[in-house]
Amino acid sequence: MISKLLHSLAAFVIWGISTTGYLGIMLMMAIESACIPLPSEVIMPFSGALVVPEVAAAYGRNPFSLFWVATAGAIGCNLGSVLAYEVGAYGGRRMIEKYGKYILLNKHDLELADKFFKKWGAATVFVGRLLPVVRTFIALPAGIAKMPRVRFHVYTFLGSWPWCFALAYVGMKLGENWDTLGKYFHRFDVVIGAFLLIGFSWFVWSHWKNRMRGESAEA
Numbered sequence: 001m002i003s004k005l006l007h008s009l010a011a012f013v014i015w016g017i018s019t020t021g022y023l024g025i026m027l028m029m030a031i032e033s034a035c036i037p038l039p040s041e042v043i044m045p046f047s048g049a050l051v052v053p054e055v056a057a058a059y060g061r062n063p064f065s066l067f068w069v070a071t072a073g074a075i076g077c078n079l080g081s082v083l084a085y086e087v088g089a090y091g092g093r094r095m096i097e098k099y100g101k102y103i104l105l106n107k108h109d110l111e112l113a114d115k116f117f118k119k120w121g122a123a124t125v126f127v128g129r130l131l132p133v134v135r136t137f138i139a140l141p142a143g144i145a146k147m148p149r150v151r152f153h154v155y156t157f158l159g160s161w162p163w164c165f166a167l168a169y170v171g172m173k174l175g176e177n178w179d180t181l182g183k184y185f186h187r188f189d190v191v192i193g194a195f196l197l198i199g200f201s202w203f204v205w206s207h208w209k210n211r212m213r214g215e216s217a218e219a
Helices: 002-020 022-033 040-049 053-058 066-103 107-120 123-128 139-144 149-176 178-185 188-218
Strands: none
Touching: 002 022, 002 040, 022 040, 022 066, 022 149, 040 066, 040 149, 066 139, 066 149, 107 123, 123 139, 123 149, 139 149
């Protein structure tokens, strides 16, 4: 059941990006930045692989530009962060703690993001975008603190671009070596599905464990 769901999710990522191009990258990264667990560690490497002409041709596309792949990803982060920021700004911490569990967001995640924000202030948005897990939820404490919106989006873009570029670069290198790696994996979407399965399973397991631990402590 779960494997079928993850396979469908991987197929959705591949279809969205290979069909709609840069717009698909923006959409997928917007979903991730809206605190929905669609890992950028899957989205951006596949996008980067489509920079390689042979890989792009296999999916019926002209090759992407690595620069524009990273830029589309960073713009998507900004778009998705609007929702998370506004939830924090208008809903406050109480609303997030009450309804966050429905997107596997727990107090541990929020406290981690809060800790970074209190220590580094507005620069947290920039630094947080370079860190796994924290980057997904950092818009929430920024919204709660009512960080100026223009500064928030500038820092979000500047922090997201290197992250997107690095992941896309990894995907491009995988694509460039596909003649060698292909005999082990056969199809690129199998690799994407494997990354998605591992990443999503870890995300659900760790968040569920922290949630159960938090509920036990409250009890």
